[in-house]
Amino acid sequence: MTDLDLGLGLLDHQLLDSEGRRCGNVDDLELEGIGEGEPRVTAILSGPPVWRGRGRLGRLASWIASGSTVRVPWEEVERIEAAVHLRKTCRELRLGRGDDRARPWIERIPGS
Amino acid sequence: MKKIFQVALGILAAIGGFVDIGDLVFNVQAGAKLGYQLLWVVVVGVVGIIVYSEMCGRVAAVSKRPVFDAIRERLGFGVGLGALFSSQVVNLMTLAAEVGGVALVLQLLSGLPYRALIVLGIAALAVVIWVSPFDWIERIFGYGGLALLVFAVAAIKLHPNWGDVAYGFVPHVDTPDKLVYAYFAVGLLGAAMTPYEVYFYSSGVVEEGWTPKDLGLNRANSMIGYGLGGFLSFALMITAGALFLPLGVEPELIGTVALGAQVPLGQIGLLLALVGILFAVGGAAIDTCFSGAYNVAQYFGWEWGKYRRPSGAPRFTIAWIVLLALALLVIMSGIDPVMLTEYAVIFSVVALPLTYIPILLVANDRAYMGRYVNGRLANTFGLIYLVVILVVAVSAIPLMILSHQGQG
Numbered sequence: 216m217t218d219l220d221l222g223l224g225l226l227d228h229q230l231l232d233s234e235g236r237r238c239g240n241v242d243d244l245e246l247e248g249i250g251e252g253e254p255r256v257t258a259i260l261s262g263p264p265v266w267r268g269r270g271r272l273g274r275l276a277s278w279i280a281s282g283s284t285v286r287v288p289w290e291e292v293e294r295i296e297a298a299v300h301l302r303k304t305c306r307e308l309r310l311g312r313g314d315d316r317a318r319p320w321i322e323r324i325p326g327s
Numbered sequence: 328m329k330k331i332f333q334v335a336l337g338i339l340a341a342i343g344g345f346v347d348i349g350d351l352v353f354n355v356q357a358g359a360k361l362g363y364q365l366l367w368v369v370v371v372g373v374v375g376i377i378v379y380s381e382m383c384g385r386v387a388a389v390s391k392r393p394v395f396d397a398i399r400e401r402l403g404f405g406v407g408l409g410a411l412f413s414s415q416v417v418n419l420m421t422l423a424a425e426v427g428g429v430a431l432v433l434q435l436l437s438g439l440p441y442r443a444l445i446v447l448g449i450a451a452l453a454v455v456i457w458v459s460p461f462d463w464i465e466r467i468f469g470y471g472g473l474a475l476l477v478f479a480v481a482a483i484k485l486h487p488n489w490g491d492v493a494y495g496f497v498p499h500v501d502t503p504d505k506l507v508y509a510y511f512a513v514g515l516l517g518a519a520m521t522p523y524e525v526y527f528y529s530s531g532v533v534e535e536g537w538t539p540k541d542l543g544l545n546r547a548n549s550m551i552g553y554g555l556g557g558f559l560s561f562a563l564m565i566t567a568g569a570l571f572l573p574l575g576v577e578p579e580l581i582g583t584v585a586l587g588a589q590v591p592l593g594q595i596g597l598l599l600a601l602v603g604i605l606f607a608v609g610g611a612a613i614d615t616c617f618s619g620a621y622n623v624a625q626y627f628g629w630e631w632g633k634y635r636r637p638s639g640a641p642r643f644t645i646a647w648i649v650l651l652a653l654a655l656l657v658i659m660s661g662i663d664p665v666m667l668t669e670y671a672v673i674f675s676v677v678a679l680p681l682t683y684i685p686i687l688l689v690a691n692d693r694a695y696m697g698r699y700v701n702g703r704l705a706n707t708f709g710l711i712y713l714v715v716i717l718v719v720a721v722s723a724i725p726l727m728i729l730s731h732q733g734q735g
Contacts, residue, residue: 224694227400227407229392229628240399240628261628269404276408297390297695314630317641326457327637327644 219295221256229298230261230287230310238311241299243268245286259287259299261310285309334544338552340469345556346563347611348428348581349421349518349672351604352665354560355584356733357511358567359577361502363487363495366561368512370496372519373557375715377549378708379683382690382701383525384545387532389699394529394686395625401685410681411626417678418523418619420671422650423657425612426452427664431581432605442659449655452612456647461534461633464613471606477588477599478562484591485569492565510730513723514669516715517676519560525682526618530625534634539699563587579665616654620646669732676723679716687713 219225221244230239242265245258263280266273287308293300305311321327357365387393392400399407429452430444437444455464502508528549537545566587571578578584585604589597617633624631624643631643638644658664687709690701701709 219694223400223692227403229396229625237624237628237630242404266404272405272408276404297392297396311630314641317645318638321638321641321644324457324637 225256225259225295225299228295230259231298231300232305232308232310233293233301233303234305236305236311238301238305238308238314239285242266256289258289259292261285261287282313334547336466337544337548338555339473340466341548341552342555342559343469343472343475343607344465344610344614345553346472346475346559346607347421347518347521347614348425348608348664348668349521350560351428351563351581351584351608352668353511353514353518353672354563355567355571355578355587357515358564359571360733361508361511362568362572363492363565364499364501365508365511365515366492366495366564367498368515369519369557369560369564371715372516373553373560374708375516375520375712376524377553378705378712379520379686380525380528380553381546381549382705382709383529383686384532384537384549385542385699386686386690386696387529388537388541388545389539389697390689390695391533392689392695393533393621393625394526394682395622397685397689398682399626401688402681406681407626410678411622413674413678413681414522414526414622415619417671417675418615418622419650419653419657420667420674421521421523422612422615422619423654423662424664424667424671425608425615426654427658427662427667428581428608429605429612430658431664432585432601432608435582435585436601436605445655445658448609449651452609452616453648453651456613456616457637461531464610464633465531468606468610468613472603472610474599474603475559475607476562477592477596477603478559478566481588481591481596481600482562482565482569485566487565487569492568504730504735506726506730507733507735509722510726510733513676513719513726514672514733516719517672517679517723519557520679520716521672521675522679522682523615523618523675525686526621527614530617530621530632534632536634542699581665612654616647616650619650620644669727673723673727677720680713680720683713683716 226241228241229237230241232238239261241259243260244256245260246254247257248254262284263277263282264284266277291302293302301308383394398410402410426445426448429448430441433444433448434441500508570587570590585597585600588600620643621631623646629642630640632640689695693700
């Protein structure tokens with residue numbers, strides 16, 4: 216991979232699963248080896264509890280919203296363009312569950 | 328040949344879809360109060376929306392990322408959330424005002440009670456959104472909005488002094504009340520460059536599956552579509568300047584706007600004006616409603632889009648239904664749609680930089696855009712307009728207070 220600015224090129228970007236479904240954003244990153252001088256990204260974190268680390272408004276939003284943290288191991292990242300493309304479906308990665316929970320409500324309306 | 332035909336149809340829809348309640352209110356009031364002297368500001372505003380809609384459309388066609396993705400990526404979680412909140416407040420105000428406008432026009436056409444027509448109008452919009460594919464929605468309302476061209480005929484029939492009209496395109500101040508002049512200038516810029524237009528336009532590019540191959544279409548749509556849409560703004564202001572200014576009429580009602588076509592053209596003029604306003608404002612209601620749903624879905628990374636069908640993007644679907652319901656509550660409270668429009672436009676001006684700065688940054692990012700990054704022309708205009716936007720954003724609310732909302 217060429218140089219990637221983690222703050223600009225990865226954080227807050229859209230996650231897309233292997234079928235092209237939008238399934239959350241890169242809310243935070245899990246880094247390892249910061250003390251050893253060779254930091255590397257080990258996982259992408261997504262979900263409301265992660266927002267707590269994103270400033271004052273993040274803490275507030277995290278307090279209001281419900282949901283759990285999803286950890287996507289770095290090995291599951293296929294490629295990074297404007298969005299982050301993942302190797303598996305969102306169901307396999309347990310992403311996009313908010314949409315799955317909301318779906319039955321919408322399916323009650325004819326023509327959905 | 329078929330391709331040219333399709334492009335022409337798209338452009339026609341863009342012209343008809345340009346005018347919304349903000350343009351109606353500010354162009355007609357500016358004409359009634361100050362004559363033609365603010366026509367040049369409409370030109371500035373229209374060029375601005377051309378510059379930024381072309382940029383947003385290009386970013387979306389190349390990267391598949393619409394405006395609010397860029398906002399969150401560039402402003403980060405916290406500031407991005409602030410941008411989301413403020414844009415949603417403005418969207419809701421605009422949506423409620425447009426719905427109120429729909430109900431007022433329906434009332435003039437049918438004579439039924441206003442509140443009943445609000446409910447009917449919202450229900451009709453919800454059904455249209457639910458059953459029609461994305462491009463149909465754009466076309467139905469875009470073509471209907473073309474009936475507003477009746478104001479171009481009206482403007483000519485009213486025999487304005489064309490020398491004065493031409494002088495209006497040269498920046499000059501010919502009124503003792505400079506604050507009123509400045510307030511309407513800011514309002515006209517805000518009405519022409521309302522952020523929801525680019526939220527909707529860029530998401531529409533993704534909805535319709537445009538690729539870099541469609542960049543020519545993107546340019547044509549924004550330049551010709553918005554350019555000629557600006558022509559409708561001129562017609563409204565000239566009509567108001569020729570008719571209302573000499574009479575000292577201050578059009579505080581949507582019906583007064585339609586009078587501008589009735590006086591020179593009779594019943595048929597009135598009918599065309601009302602139909603044009605109905606479709607223009609109704610279409611804008613759907614645009615703002617969708618913009619709100621797009622923004623929240625894009626900020627949080629949810630699945631979105633009309634092309635996904637309602638069950639394919641459930642939270643997005645819930646978002647637009649909730650927005651329609653909230654707009655119903657706001658407008659049923661009895662608030663005056665024209666006043667609500669003025670507040671919505673002025674507040675949207677304050678939020679403009681939060682929308683356009685991230686877009687300018689992303690459009691210059693090679694990692695994002697590859698060889699489709701901004702050229703020198705787009706950047707020159709982009710930067711000039713950034714300065715304009717910042718000045719306008721800082722001065723909008725003080726001007727609203729100091730000029731007593733343009734009352735002087």
